[in-house]
Amino acid sequence: MKLGFVRHGQTQWNLEGRLQGSSDIPLNDTGRAQARDAVEVLGAGGWDAIVSSPLSRARETAQIIADGLGMELGPSYDLLIERDYAQGEGMVEAEALAQWPDKNGGGIEPLDSVVDRGLRAIEQIAADYPGKNVAIICHGTIIRYTLSHLAGYKLDTIRNGSVAIVGRDQAGAWQLELVNDEVPDKLVH
Secondary structure: OEEEEEEOOOEHHHHHOEOOOOOOOOEOHHHHHHHHHHHHHHOOOOOOEEEEOOOHHHHHHHHHHHHHHOOOOOOEOHHHOOOOOHHHOOOEHHHHHHHOHHHOOOOOOOHHHHHHHHHHHHHHHHHHOOOOOEEEEEOHHHHHHHHHHHHOOOOOOOOOOOEEEEEEOOOOOEEEEEEOOEOOHHHOO
């Protein structure tokens, strides 16, 4: 089984550097193009299902990818919703960091909560699609910190429209195979 995580395509708020978290901001034209580009990266993956966060930017990205792969779009999972930035929603990141260092405070969802949701989402999807390869379209923070947890080292960023792949080894542990459309440096010899 492998899981392919795709960060939704760009939105206007991404372009402006705003924290959008659980705000339901739609894709822009660049974001739609990024979703089409992700089809090329995913194309050879032998995917059995495509699921997503319920937020419109993830759902639209997922639909574009499903259409591009000639597949039906599967369900959405609330556990995949992006980090809730609470009072920081809509702020430029520098403003939020000035008010709440490390984005702690202002009701912002703690990162350990984000990682917990990400891990529960993975297990739910694995239970719903046992032994299947599933493409999961969701959000940068939940992908970055959940995969950092699984990999055992911090990932710097997850680009809009990029693909990250984790596979389950024989012992049942998840192993990082691809990040931002490339093999992670830690795996290159």
